[in-house]
Amino acid sequence: MLEAEIGERLDRLLARHLPGLSRSRTKALIESGAVSAAGATIEEASFRVKPGQTFAIEIPETVEAEPEPQALPLDVVHEDPEVIVVNKPAGLVVHPAPGNPDSTLVNALLAHCGSELTGIGGVGRPGIVHRLDKDTSGLLVAAKTQRAQDALVTQFTARSIARRYYALVWGRPRPTEGEIVADIGRHPQNRKKMAVVARNGKAATTRYRVLASYAEGAVSLVECRLLTGRTHQIRVHMTHLGHPLLGDPLYGRAKPALLQRLPRPAQERVTALGRQALHAKSLGFEHPASGEMLYFESELSDDLKGLITCLESI
Structure with missing residues (x-):
């Protein structure tokens, strides 16, 4: 224990030294009797730490409820x-x-x-x-x-499953067809995000092809094929390429200059999306029992179809 930590609240001290636990979680553990010092249970989260004290904490196993x-x-x-x-x-x-x-x-x-x-x-x-x-x-x-x-x-x-996605992205990727090979791992500053990383990432490959561009290249419809299946792969790779997905609240920072190139109805549709403009368009795999190759296609969702129709009318 550092000298500066003497007199600190116990829940705050434990949360700092146990980064996997939030302060609310450590508080709940203390109040449930899971924390002790010198064999004595401490049940007050506001307990002030004394010099030389050590604490034992019993973290119960998480039991997942059956859905x-x-x-x-x-x-x-x-x-x-x-x-x-x-x-x-x-x-x-x-x-x-x-x-x-x-x-x-x-x-x-x-x-x-x-x-x-x-x-x-x-x-x-x-x-x-x-x-x-x-x-x-x-x-x-x-x-x-x-x-x-x-x-x-x-x-x-x-990697024999065929997966094809349609994405609406800001700008027009150059070249208009290519392969993004870049490892993906947890973002070093924001643990809720993934990112292209130089170390400790997982190999990730996305093939892309521009299908159409609108408003002089302000927005493009891109087909993406996954060779790997990393968390947020298409969203991360297209952002890395400089062309984040429309409406993406985590990776798709607004491109004001490009948004202003769209007519007002299209601007309103983009703003109203409320989600990343990404759709799993097709899926192909070998049937587990018959060995037959099955292939399925799906229509774009209404919000994306409506936006594309609006963009095509420009």
């Missing part, structure tokens, strides 16, 4: 005894997590598939082998059996 079935609307593109392919709307979280404990795609699949989920890892649940960000729309496949789960994971690992 419950919820009858939510599902746009099912394909379903058979092994797999289900859905067209996910923007705003739907794929898997329960802190902050989104329910009303997720997994909850919806549990209700929709019911007894057809024969058990993955010994549990009757859908096998989520890839994810889409909450505000990314488009195609996603989930396994209904352990066999399908294993086969799809193998295909994703081997």
